[in-house]
Amino acid sequence: MNKNLHVVITGASSGIGETTARAFVAAGHRVVLAARRSELLEPLAKELDPTGTRVLVVPCDVRQPSQLEALIQTAKGKFGAVQVLINNAGVGTDENAWWDAPVDTIDRVLETNLTAPMYLSRLVLPEMLAAKHGHIINIGSVAGQIAVSSLYSASKFALRGFSLSLRRELSGTGVHVSLVSPGYIRTPMTQEAQGRGFPMAKPELVAEAMLGLLERPRAEVIVPWWYGMLIGLERLLPALGDTIVKQRT
Numbered sequence: 001m002n003k004n005l006h007v008v009i010t011g012a013s014s015g016i017g018e019t020t021a022r023a024f025v026a027a028g029h030r031v032v033l034a035a036r037r038s039e040l041l042e043p044l045a046k047e048l049d050p051t052g053t054r055v056l057v058v059p060c061d062v063r064q065p066s067q068l069e070a071l072i073q074t075a076k077g078k079f080g081a082v083q084v085l086i087n088n089a090g091v092g093t094d095e096n097a098w099w100d101a102p103v104d105t106i107d108r109v110l111e112t113n114l115t116a117p118m119y120l121s122r123l124v125l126p127e128m129l130a131a132k133h134g135h136i137i138n139i140g141s142v143a144g145q146i147a148v149s150s151l152y153s154a155s156k157f158a159l160r161g162f163s164l165s166l167r168r169e170l171s172g173t174g175v176h177v178s179l180v181s182p183g184y185i186r187t188p189m190t191q192e193a194q195g196r197g198f199p200m201a202k203p204e205l206v207a208e209a210m211l212g213l214l215e216r217p218r219a220e221v222i223v224p225w226w227y228g229m230l231i232g233l234e235r236l237l238p239a240l241g242d243t244i245v246k247q248r249t
């Protein structure tokens with residue numbers, strides 16, 4: 001079993017990222033926690049690693065390329081070359097139509113959900129390729145397979161295309177690329193939908209899927225698995241999807 005890997009997790013201050021950090025530290029890995037809210041990252045790091053030898057906090061806004069460079073440099077300074085990159089930081093869109101929101105909403109969603117994973121992959125890939133070892137895990141969404149919310153789905157469909165293609169481009173190099181596509185998960189991002197009674201899986205399920213990928217790399221994992229049936233149904237009967245999405249909104 002893989003142990004003691006150097007893992008960088010973006011969006012580690014909350015939800016899936018925080019839960020993943022807990023799971024990866026418990027599994028014996030060295031973990032770098034990145035997000036903007038250092039006031040959440042610092043206590044998490046202290047709790048997970050009171051000695052400060054296995055967990056590092058690097059406050060970072062993933063929309064700022066210079067901060068992404070600083071993140072990777074700082075991570076390498078502490079733990080050496082990055083072996084696992086988890087591109088988890090992401091933002092949703094609120095209930096209002098994005099065309100009524102300020103125009104920079106488009107940049108905010110695309111830069112966070114798509115551009116940042118591309119920049120970070122670019123920063124870690126040369127050393128992973130030289131070592132013939134590494135794993136990039138991108139957190140997509142079922143909304144990257146079923147069109148539900150135009151701006152958010154655009155970012156996640158594109159991230160899916162990036163992830164699946166990069167995996168093929170790197171085939172045989174020893175560097176793996178995986179996409180984890182969660183359905184509804186109980187995190188702060190889905191608070192409003194939780195209030196409306198939507199059934200939601202726990203973020204631990206997503207973290208377990210990522211640990212599983214280190215042992216058995218795969219192109220894409222859908223969590224929980226049964227969302228795969230919805231995706232199949234959407235392909236077969238898109239008109240049914242139109243009706244369901246219309247009722248939901």
Ligand SMILES: NC(=O)c1ccc[n+]([C@@H]2O[C@H](COP(=O)([O-])OP(=O)(O)OC[C@H]3O[C@@H](n4cnc5c(N)ncnc54)[C@H](OP(=O)(O)O)[C@@H]3O)[C@@H](O)[C@H]2O)c1
Pocket residue numbers: 010011012013014015016017034035036037038060061062063088089090091092112139140141142181182183184185186187188189190
């Ligand atoms: N929850 C779901 O149902 C669900 C379903 C499918 C996919 N996902 C995906 O799962 C990922 C995690 O979402 P979550 O549900 O755990 O949501 P969350 O609890 O809101 O967490 C989002 C994380 O992203 C970070 N983040 C956002 N903008 C950032 C920025 N500019 N720079 C650095 N970090 C930033 C946040 O940290 P700071 O605010 O501290 O920066 C936070 O740690 C996202 O990519 C999301 O699209 C979630």
